[in-house]
Amino acid sequence: MKSFIVVYLAFVGCIFYYLNQDKALQESMDRGSEIYADFCVTCHLEKGEGVEATFPPLAKSDYLMNNRKESIKGVKYGQRGPMTVNGKKYDNTMMPMGLEDEEVADVMNYIMNSWGNSGAKMVTVEEVSNILK
Template structure:
């Protein structure tokens, strides 16, 4: 009985102390929304719809969902040259926003889980962002 009580107490303590992924993702998305508002909204718009033939959409974007490493690379280092998003070609420069790895992860988590996008609750981490190089 004492062992069972000790085990249950340990489980309750761990669940209160250790963050679960859903909570971590939600906090990252909240930070990412702020970063998006400060850095991305002028071109990609409030609902991620972009500007036709000028700035690609982030909402329901095949580019983001199929090639997240390339999206991380674009956010981390900027982007020049043509890309295809949802069947349309965009050839405009995106400057490097000067975000650190956690900020890039946060904005990726926000855009991958907003406006009809779904990452199936997969968390992008600063470590994953750090693994993305400038010329992949």
């Protein structure tokens, strides 16, 4: 009976953690959606499709999903130079937007979970603050 109670409490704790994390991610994505509309939509467009040969797509982006640290760094500090996204080469400059670490985390959570992207783990403020130039 004691082992049942322990297993039951562990199960309930896991469910609570999962539901709470899901809520935090959704709240972050909601804030990130507003940041995206203010800072990113001009170049990467409304559905994250980007502009051919100029601004890389964020939708279904292999670069975004496979280069988490570099993607966060690009949003936080800007990005310059060549990159390959979904098999196509881009070589442009993204100026730093002046976002706070929480805003970077929020917009990253939004783009990593939109338009066919599925982020494995929520981007946190602590993770963003640990990214250095």
